[in-house]
Amino acid sequence: MLGAADLEASMVYEMKTNSATPAEREAFIRKRMDEFFADKNFRTPALGAREAYQPGPLDRATWNELQQQPQSIRFQYLVGKEDVRRVAWSPLKQQVVHLPGFGG
Structure with missing residues (x-):
């Protein structure tokens, strides 16, 4: 089981500012979920x-x-x-x- 924190932790490598908005966090988590079973x-x-x-x-x-x-x-x-x-x-x-x- 992966929680939101596990999915969004790597977001720091893509951030352009010091913090992310809730919408940016949600988008990043959705992207990770969409790519989880990628080839x-x-x-x-x-x-x-x-x-x-x-x-x-x-x-x-x-x-x-x-x-x-x-x-x-x-x-x-x-x-x-x-x-x-x-x-x-x-x-x-x-x-x-x-x-x-x-x-x-």
């Missing part, structure tokens, strides 16, 4: 061959499975200003898994 947010394969395993919540077997499937798909989205989250469907686990990300 640019999907990547195939979910994990590139050169990406090294990063210990964390994703176990090595699932990492290897995703990395070895060229048809696997990753979806990434921005939370806040710079926190890019990445998820992919894992046939091994039969669920969506969080991939190690990058950002703030």
Whole structure:
């Protein structure tokens, strides 16, 4: 679940003044919502061959499975200003898994 604050935080990078009006904030949030499932947010394969395993919540077997499937798909989205989250469907686990990300 993403709140309005998560959706509008990156607005600071586009602002021309020190503050935004309620209408500007609403327009920005609507734009983010409209672009959320844009093609640019999907990547195939979910994990590139050169990406090294990063210990964390994703176990090595699932990492290897995703990395070895060229048809696997990753979806990434921005939370806040710079926190890019990445998820992919894992046939091994039969669920969506969080991939190690990058950002703030």
